[in-house]
Amino acid sequence: MKREKGKLIVISGPSGAGKSTVVFKAIEGRDDVCFSISATTRKPRPGEVDGREYFFVEPDRFTEMVANGELLEHAEYVANRYGTPRAYVEEKLAEGMNVLLDIEVQGARQVNEKMPDAIKIFIVPPSLEELRRRLEGRGTDTARAIEARLIRARQEFEEADFYDYIIVNDDADKAAQELAAIILAEHCRAADHMDLLKQV
């Protein structure tokens, strides 16, 4: 049976919302979901393989990719550039894979301009107090960094209505179940099945 085209699933959410845990629980054991792979100008670290962790490219090539519209979104962090190659995403979607893209709100908006059919999901903690507790519990940020993250989270919440779905991560198993349900439900969209019905 020909596999149906995959869906591009854009996932955002504040640091500390538990995105990675939820995503990994949702896709565990599935062979129809993969992550998008970013292009970056950063040098590979020991053990990193081109085309696995990242597509490693020279700065000139990255600039060319931007100019040619080869990236669904791009941004700069700590003097390195990162972007999402459209060709890789399209190839995986055509193979029937659902492609996950874990990305910040600004990047999600860029992707949406180029691929408006993307399913946009925002994962949030149940409250900012809970987010504070989680960030403090991780022990990796200074008090000042935590305040900055909380301010940022509150700003991102204001933009949440850009997303199609909001998953409130008060329980990672429940949240993972919701993420899986969203993917399954989106594959039942009427628009995707009208061709089938018109053939019968």
Next chain:
Amino acid sequence: MKREKGKLIVISGPSGAGKSTVVFKAIEGRDDVCFSISATTRKPRPGEVDGREYFFVEPDRFTEMVANGELLEHAEYVANRYGTPRAYVEEKLAEGMNVLLDIEVQGARQVNEKMPDAIKIFIVPPSLEELRRRLEGRGTDTARAIEARLIRARQEFEEADFYDYIIVNDDADKAAQELAAIILAEHCRAADHMDLLKQV
């Protein structure tokens, strides 16, 4: 915890698509889903209880309900009138129940005019050939009645793009899983959670 408002779920599909089986499998053991109860002018049969199988009403009262806009949809079969009382549906939704309405395409359109937020799901057999096999297998229809059902099914397929979702029932367990996923996913709609985020 306050229970979130329920969703009205309108389900249509040709006779023989296996709607009932799929619905019962999907809601088995759940206490957050109920069926809508129709008002009818038909006389109660032995064992039927007013407000359980149907709301039994006199023809004049039914006419009044239509005139007052108390019904989400209504139709006539075999000289009896049937309709969906809006008040009952609204009450259950407010209690946090997801309300299922198994109804034909014309009724679904009427409901949609009054409650455009309803989730509209069309359940179909994998093909018209398979539908024919199922109808023949039931042995309850004459050959002529089966042809009429098939013609009607083909006509309904043409209207399927009115629905939000199409579930292809080639496997009842899979189809039930899809129905449950749609209900869960719809409860994650961003619009339903923006209030929560604006409070934090």
